[in-house]
Amino acid sequence: MTDQNHGGDPDGRQNQADLIAAIATATGPGAVSVVRLSGFGADKALAQVFVAHLDPAKNPRAMVYGQLVHPQSKELIDRVLAVYFPAPHSFTGEDSAEIFGHGGSTVPRLILEAVLAAGARLANPGEFTQRAFLNDRLSLDQAEAVADLVAAQSEAEAALAVRHLEGTLSAKIKPVIDQTVDLQAELVAILDFEEDWDDDQRDRIIASLGRVYGKIFDLAEKGKNLRVFRDGLRIVLTGLPNAGKSSLFNALLGRDRALVSPRPGTTRDYLEAMVSWDGLRVELVDTAGLGSESGAESGAGSGDELEGLGQALALRELKDADVIVRLRSITQPGPDQAPQTWDGEKILTVWSKTDLAPGPLPQNSLGVSALTGEGLDALKQSVLKKVGLVKGLKPEIVPNLRQRIALEAALERIGQARQALLDRLPPDIAALEVSLALESLNRITGRVLTDDILSQVFEKFCLGK
Ligand SMILES: Nc1nc2c(ncn2[C@@H]2O[C@H](COP(=O)(O)OP(=O)(O)OP(=O)(O)O)[C@@H](O)[C@H]2O)c(=O)[nH]1
Ligand SMILES: [Mg+2]
Structure with missing residues (x-):
């Protein structure tokens, strides 16, 4: 497990990953398709396949009309619009480009092939969103909301996903994490001066743990009761x-x-x-x-x-x-x-x-x-x-299964910490439980990250997202 601080480079350019590309729209009949590129050298790759009077890299975030050609044969593939987003002001936080070509089952594939021939590699499912997360553009729960929004099969699911994308869950969980961090700091400080540890202080921490418990409990219950959304x-x-x-x-x-x-x-x-x-x-x-x-x-x-x-x-x-x-x-x-x-x-x-x-x-x-x-x-x-639904209910937050499991684990730990203090056990037991609770809470936003969390979250994505 790693406790990561993603990004870090304010310019966002130095540590860019390799160039990836994918078709971002569904294949099949359709008026327009989008091919997406992100990573180091997006501007150069775009320059190899896009011919126009204006250079998109010099006119960032503006649509430029031009010809899409194969980088080697120079053969015309389509007439397209291209737009360039320099880092860090892009979805992924990296240098990115999007090419809006005609739809259908052939043209988007030819555009993608041209871009691959210009040096990009095919993106994995969810890799754009994963990069957005790794570059601190999104928290992990927001990245999950992206997948939910794309997969939504009803208005209720879409409405919930877009709220999570706005960061409703992170906003609720962050103050709880802050309080837990404070409690952990207080308990660790006590370990150094255990002889001075008095009843007042113990009671105060027990009360704080009770409040944190209540907040986590509410969130976990929402995951259970509002699951139908x-x-x-x-x-x-x-x-x-x-x-x-x-x-x-x-x-x-x-x-x-x-x-x-x-x-x-x-x-x-x-x-x-x-x-x-x-x-x-x-x-x-x-x-x-x-x-x-x-x-x-x-x-x-x-x-x-x-x-x-x-x-x-x-x-x-x-x-x-x-x-x-x-x-x-x-x-x-x-x-x-x-x-x-x-x-x-x-x-x-x-x-x-x-x-x-x-x-x-x-x-x-x-x-x-x-x-x-x-x-x-x-x-x-x-x-x-x-099933406990009243008409017109529009929940702001419904934790998904992964998030609910993390909340329930944190709940268990906070409960144990509180019980240890009530039982007048040495404070190092409570300190350990609180730090484990914190680890679980940080899994929700992705502050604590393991390979299994990463694959669990991003393998559900479709290609090009
Ligand atoms: N008058 C009236 N007849 C009904 C109503 N609902 C069903 N029926 C009749 O009841 C009979 C059985 O209806 P089904 O809907 O096939 O019943 P079912 O429960 O699906 O039956 P099985 O599939 O055999 O278990 C049919 O002749 C229907 O027309 C109703 O609301 N009013
Ligand atoms: Mg029947």
């Missing part, structure tokens, strides 16, 4: 055969995706579909009915091997659900035979086919009609409430 929400529909699961699935999707029939046991495989609820990514899963409609011991259409296989799949799906919507047909209000093998906390029981209800629903119960659409909105709200 990162991972989306998986909702599995279950119930007896014919309960109306596939009909509800279709109604929530707004199109007829699943087969519906009055015959019990219609759905065999499970079906998945993605929808957006208040900008949140929701995966809906329709499954085979569990138990038998008639309440008999074996499944409906008993002896049917396929039905058994379908039910096994359904049971597996229930295990991965964030919320299980258990449908009960209002036309069969008798005892529910569905196996109760899953986590009760996740279950939302809902009456289906309310348009056929002979009278009012039981009090405080939830009902839907896939036929009329009645109750669908209330169902959505109840599901969101089940």
Whole structure:
């Protein structure tokens, strides 16, 4: 492990890494593509492939129009716009250039090949962002937010990622790190004058540790409770055969995706579909009915091997659900035979086919009609409430799994340090625990860096980012 202070060179030029290049846009049909270069000699490489009246390196941060040619054959490849960003005022903090050419599957590749022929090497996935991090342009949590923003599959995920990119997590964690550093300094000072160590001082440090604990706890809890803003929400529909699961699935999707029939046991495989609820990514899963409609011991259409296989799949799906919507047909209000093998906390029981209800629903119960659409909105709200979400919630910070593990490790250490002082153990135990807590906290922003952290974070990136 290394405790690094990245960059350091205010000019940012002397310690530039080798020249890398990649296509930054998605390949395939498209009007425009971007090829990116960064590192030592970006200006010279650009000069070899770009022919224009103006020199981009002498007109930094301005778009220059010109011809893109192969550096050796001088053959014309495209008409492009090029822009040059001298260090340190670029995304990576290094001398960089971007070439805006035509899109498609061929031109961007030819432009990249020209740039490689001019001395660049192909960048690894995430290498531009990694350099931005190593040059102190971004903290590690911000670099992770770059990957999250690119990978976002819903408005909620994108909104969260862009906030993290603004540095919301670093801003919250830095004061906690500062306080922990102060505590560590105080404990280390005490080690030198242990005989003077009095109760007042001990109580004061115990109180400070309690406050730091509270702040870290809040952040770690956010990672747990607001996880759906990162991972989306998986909702599995279950119930007896014919309960109306596939009909509800279709109604929530707004199109007829699943087969519906009055015959019990219609759905065999499970079906998945993605929808957006208040900008949140929701995966809906329709499954085979569990138990038998008639309440008999074996499944409906008993002896049917396929039905058994379908039910096994359904049971597996229930295990991965964030919320299980258990449908009960209002036309069969008798005892529910569905196996109760899953986590009760996740279950939302809902009456289906309310348009056929002979009278009012039981009090405080939830009902839907896939036929009329009645109750669908209330169902959505109840599901969101089940995972602790209130309408319109836009969290500023949701730590990802890596960050949450580091927070929980720090929490454990701070708790141990506090306990050691409460137990009147020698202060060197608390000092050690606090320094380990600090190490965990510094992993979040990347102040403490190991090779495994680097690869864990950057291997998720796409090429050219
Ligand atoms: N009136 C009315 N009928 C419904 C409603 N929802 C479902 N049905 C009917 O109930 C029958 C079963 O519906 P499905 O959606 O196939 O039920 P399922 O739970 O998916 O059934 P399996 O896949 O066999 O387990 C069909 O005849 C539907 O038309 C509803 O809201 N109102
Ligand atoms: Mg079905």
